[in-house]
Amino acid sequence: MDRRCSRNGCNERAVATLTFAYADSTAVLGPLAVSAEPGSYDLCARHAESMSVPRGWDVIHVEAPDGRPPTPDEDDLLALANAVREVGLAEEPAPAAPDESGVVELAHRGHLRVIADRRR
Numbered sequence: 001m002d003r004r005c006s007r008n009g010c011n012e013r014a015v016a017t018l019t020f021a022y023a024d025s026t027a028v029l030g031p032l033a034v035s036a037e038p039g040s041y042d043l044c045a046r047h048a049e050s051m052s053v054p055r056g057w058d059v060i061h062v063e064a065p066d067g068r069p070p071t072p073d074e075d076d077l078l079a080l081a082n083a084v085r086e087v088g089l090a091e092e093p094a095p096a097a098p099d100e101s102g103v104v105e106l107a108h109r110g111h112l113r114v115i116a117d118r119r120r
Contacts, residue, residue, distance in 0.1 A: 003036060005044035012044030018051060027053045030062030 003014040017033040018041040020026070029048060033040060043051065053059055106114040 003032070003042045005047055006041040007043065007047050010044060010047060012046065014042035015045050016043045016048040017041065018043055018048070025054075025057045026060060027051075027057060028060045028062060 004010070005012045005014050014032055016029055016031060017037075019028045019030075019037075019039065021028065029043075029051060032042060036042065051059075102118045103115050104118045106116055108114070
């Protein structure tokens with residue numbers, strides 16, 4: 001099944017995939033991804049050529065040799081797997097208990113409370 005351009009009103013066949021890395025202020029425009037992914041946009045040739053990004057952002061153009069999507073090498077896959085594993089194993093600090101020394105409870109109903117500053 002052919003995928004179509006994600007731009008409104010465009011029904012052309014998609015030839016490229018646009019992905020944003022918001023944390024790095026970077027847009028990556030590369031060959032059409034193997035499958036549609038959430039957060040990525042398939043673009044036709046016209047929209048891929050005229051694509052622009054917000055001021056201050058970088059654009060990375062990934063070219064595919066012979067029109068085939070680039071294949072990641074084993075080092076890239078291992079680095080990605082290790083990064084995901086580190087995030088999954090990281091311990092999050094326990095949330096700090098709220099300081100209620102200056103607070104007085106005026107009323108409560110169920111799990112809701114009306115509170116006020118004791119100093120006022």
